[in-house]
Amino acid sequence: xxxxxxxxxxxxxxxxxPVTLSCSQTLNHNVMYWYQQKSSQAPKLLFHYYDKDFNNxxxxxxxxxxxxxxxxxxxxxxxxxxxxxxxMYLCATSGLAGVGGTDTQYFxxxxxxxxx
Amino acid sequence: xxxxxxxxxxxxxxxxxxxxxxxxxxxxxxxxxxxxRQDPGKGPEFLFTLxxxxxxxxxxxxxxxxxxxxxxxxxTAPKPEDSATYLCAVHPKGSNDYKLSxxxxxxxxxxx
Numbered sequence: 001x002x003x004x005x006x007x008x009x010x011x012x013x014x015x016x017x018p019v020t021l022s023c024s025q026t027l028n029h030n031v032m033y034w035y036q037q038k039s040s041q042a043p044k045l046l047f048h049y050y051d052k053d054f055n056n057x058x059x060x061x062x063x064x065x066x067x068x069x070x071x072x073x074x075x076x077x078x079x080x081x082x083x084x085x086x087x088m089y090l091c092a093t094s095g096l097a098g099v100g101g102t103d104t105q106y107f108x109x110x111x112x113x114x115x116x
Numbered sequence: 117x118x119x120x121x122x123x124x125x126x127x128x129x130x131x132x133x134x135x136x137x138x139x140x141x142x143x144x145x146x147x148x149x150x151x152x153r154q155d156p157g158k159g160p161e162f163l164f165t166l167x168x169x170x171x172x173x174x175x176x177x178x179x180x181x182x183x184x185x186x187x188x189x190x191x192t193a194p195k196p197e198d199s200a201t202y203l204c205a206v207h208p209k210g211s212n213d214y215k216l217s218x219x220x221x222x223x224x225x226x227x228x
Contacts, residue, residue, distance in 0.1 A: 042218035102148035
């Protein structure tokens with residue numbers, strides 16, 4: 001089955017210790033997204049890639065970076081995690097929206113990040 | 117500013133007790149409205165996309181409807197396995213091509 005895969009499902013890191021979360025997809029979608037979701041809140045978009053074109057949200061902290069080496073993989077790097085970065089990190093993918101159009105975003109299972 | 121409001125925040129139902137969840141939105145125009153189901157500790161699972169007022173979609177015990185200002189997710193004769201948080205998301209016209217506006221969700225608990 002075509003899907004979005006995230007690894008690891010649970011990640012524990014120490015305050016200030018860099019961490020990388022990974023996402024892969026078998027849907028062959030052009031667009032990949034990273035969201036942060038805290039308890040009982042809506043997902044918050046951090047950035048997205050349209051193919052290799054990186055699009056950062058204005059309020060995404062500089063502490064968060066991303067890489068997309070190819071169509072299938074995307075990584076989220078948190079350079080110096082703080083306690084406030086503990087959250088669920090969701091990867092999603094979609095096809096092309098087209099001018100004025102839309103396309104469904106499909107989410108992975110998420111990575112729960114704990115910062116000690 | 118685009119706004120998406122879901123109500124109620126939480127809904128407790130007895131098995132078999134049908135009910136509706138509301139998603140009201142204030143956007144300059146609509147490209148599409150999405151419903152997702154999210155189980156605790158998991159990513160959102162896609163349910164429906166609605167594009168224009170009057171559109172309806174069904175899947176098992178769920179039915180989604182859309183008007184110009186709101187969408188409803190009707191749960192008919194729910195079962196305990198329908199317990200989850202249901203998220204509504206809107207893709208507004210005028211936004212960048214790929215950003216959705218999410219509501220905070222409605223958490224549904226169905227008791228046997």
